[in-house]
Amino acid sequence: MDNIITLIGSLPYARIEGISLEEAIEKALFDSVARVDIPTMPQLPFPEDSEHRFDPYILDELKTPGKLVCADAFKKIVNLHHRKEVKIQSCGPVTAVISGDLTEDDAVARVSEHLTGLADGLKSSSVYVFLDEPGIKYFLDKTRIFELWNRVYERVKLP
Numbered sequence: 001m002d003n004i005i006t007l008i009g010s011l012p013y014a015r016i017e018g019i020s021l022e023e024a025i026e027k028a029l030f031d032s033v034a035r036v037d038i039p040t041m042p043q044l045p046f047p048e049d050s051e052h053r054f055d056p057y058i059l060d061e062l063k064t065p066g067k068l069v070c071a072d073a074f075k076k077i078v079n080l081h082h083r084k085e086v087k088i089q090s091c092g093p094v095t096a097v098i099s100g101d102l103t104e105d106d107a108v109a110r111v112s113e114h115l116t117g118l119a120d121g122l123k124s125s126s127v128y129v130f131l132d133e134p135g136i137k138y139f140l141d142k143t144r145i146f147e148l149w150n151r152v153y154e155r156v157k158l159p
Contacts, residue, residue, distance in 0.1 A: 006087050006128075007040040022073045029077070038128065039078050040087040041118060042070045059091055059099050062110045066117015075121045085126040088118045092131030093148040094139045108148060112155035119158045127158045 007028070019027070029039045061068060078086050091114075096107035111131070119127050131149060139145060 004037045006036050006038040007042075008089075008130075021070055022077065025070060025073055025077050030081070038085045038087050039074075039083055040089070041068065041074045059096065059101065062091055062096060062102075062107075062114055065110055065114035066120065068118065071118055079121075079123045083124055085128065086122060086124045087128040087130060088115060089130035089132055090114045090118070092133040092136075093152055094133050094145055095135035097148075098135035098138050104144075104148060108151045108155065111152050115152070116155075116157045119156070122159050124159060129153070129156060129158070 025042065028042070029036055090111050093104065093107035093111050096102045096111060097104055102110065115129055131152065136145065
């Protein structure tokens with residue numbers, strides 16, 4: 001069995017002074033040391049007040065669905081390299097509900113809209129979706145978890 005390597009979504013190179021976002025993505029995805037089989041769109045929320053400040057909070061990406069600091073550069077690079085498989089990720093609906101800011105319906109809608117926006121413009125034939133759910137352990141109704149995830153997957157539009 002072959003091993004397949006991908007990333008969770010962090011982009012440490014983006015915080016190194018003097019490296020552009022495109023260079024950081026290129027280095028993280030195609031560097032000989034960090035080579036991955038399935039490129040992952042880095043999860044850096046789009047800051048409202050400065051394009052140079054990266055907000056580490058996972059829920060912030062749902063405030064501007066489909067927009068991340070790195071989204072356009074990532075799409076350009078993976079399309080240029082003709083990558084057939086890519087991975088995108090988002091805060092999941094369970095964590096969004098646990099935060100207290102969104103109802104279940106709003107969380108499903110925002111997460112779906114965010115993932116659809118991230119996938120828009122990708123020319124890859126396979127787009128894998130990962131829902132980041134650090135709040136899952138606090139969600140009391142365990143039977144609803146899969147229902148929320150399925151509602152998101154039903155609504156997401158992928159290439």
